[in-house]
Amino acid sequence: MAVRSVVLATLGAGAALLGYAAGVERRRPVLRRVTVPVLPAGERALRVLHISDLHLTPGQTWKRRWLTKLAELEPDLVVDTGDTIAHPGAVAAFADAAAPLLNRPGVFVLGSNDRYAPRFKNPLRYLLPDDGRRVHGPMLPWRELVDVLTSAGWVDLDNARMTLDLAGRRVECVGVDDPHIWCDQYDRVAGPPDPTATITLGVTHSPEPRVLQRMVADGVRLVFAGHTHGGQLRVPFYGALVTNCGLDRHRARGLSRFDGAWLHVSAGLGTSPLAPVRFACPPEATLLTLVAED
Template identity: 45%
Template sequence: MSRRSTAHPALIALGAVGAVGVACAVWGVGIERHLYTVREVSAAALPPGTAPLRVLHVSDAHMAPWQRRKQDWLASLADLQPDLVVNTGDNLGHRDGLVGIRRAFEPFAGTPGVFVHGSNDVHGPTPRNPLRYFAGPSKRKITVEKLDTDALDRFLGEDLGWADLNNRAATVRVGDRDVDFFGVSDAHRDWDDLDVLPEAIAGLGTREASRPLLGVTHAPYQRVLNRFTDLGADALFGGHTHGGQVCLPFFGTLVANCDIPLSQAKGLSTWTHGGRSVPLNVSAGCGHSIYAPVRFACRPEATLLTLTARDTPA
């Protein structure tokens, strides 16, 4: 009598888990990180009686010169004809990343815009163990490659005409009206100087009640969002989190690399502080470190956010 051999159930389970793991890795590394998408949302944020404002929010390109698919997609967003662009930093991901950033954003020349820095607009990327993010926000490196931030700022500021909001305020002409902005440099590296903002905003002159005031940061730390809200921002913009980059389906973000609640680490939500509630948009970004080329359950994105008028004053 022959005896039928059967695999041990544990081996079958182990093989199944391994197959799922391989499939997830193939999807995250080879497919999803290239599935660029535009998230279209709207929020009532502007002073009553104000015309809508179509804002293209881009963030965290982490650009390397060879990433032409990402460059082409970013360039194609100019076809959306936004009223203005908000760039929340981490544009560079390689010492020669400005080559790709120029190719990606040149079609936006003439479109009003603003920008702030993330750390990867100043320092080059370094290899990291992604599991360390579960221990809290990542720490700065002692030895890093210095990037050509001045060249990046000349391109964004002079060639494109976008306003630099790194611990500054600015009035930007958008169509036939003015929009006021203020912002900070990367709070994740403690480069934010919140104390200079009241004077910077006062320097914009007498503000009409109908003039929007928007706050822009790279890293959406609670201290920054709270201060922005106190200063009267009508809406808040942030990046940095990558939306978690690797998320769990049906659960969402696992880590945010800052102290923002995980439920608000990507997408449009409401930030409440000091009796005020304002829209907050945190972009999941469209890139990743060259040392962590993966996205899972978190597609690379840009946001087309239409800000509309509130029914009542803030």
């Protein structure tokens, strides 16, 4: 009888946790605020809004409303590190919800999930070492997404670099297409920083160390990445179990140092439609205030 009670209690607790992760936490986004001492001495602050991994589907009203409100922060620059859509009908929904944000200066890269719809795979594969195999669903309208973003003036940083004029100063951005599916071609953008720029920022969907190392070696001072979902299911007092890439799990989300530069990994705003759960890892966007090192 006692054993039966324990089993029933365990099953009940598991069901309650799953219900919370699927029905509550994944719909409660938080705005994180981070200060990064990364600009040259004497420079005034630069405010950067980092969004990532929306995995937007047309029905996600809460996410679209929250995205619209983010424009009220009036950032100097918006960085979108990819996996923005997760449904063939999501581009129009994104364009509508992001319209106020698209009025701000912005840069973006694509993630693998912008190109391919999710397809069911064994969840245990996430807990095993990466064997290099990728399972893709049908193609998504990623070209339409790129059109929406670039028509608004946002810069496509997929294997590209560009120096932007932001509020009277020059900021260089260097990016790669998604390393998770080996679309990164860093050699096309390699080179020293633009000497006219105040800072050089790096942008990638997946924070693969091979890309981070090359960016930092070329003088990038701060890299923005997504992809990890912060682990999506985190164990309290332990953190992420996996990052789904070559980065160590302690850097699955938030700000950290990488080879003397800074790395900011966003836990993102969404989940795969096939695994709609989050625990101890709410959806997030981050407002980073870059300030002078002194």
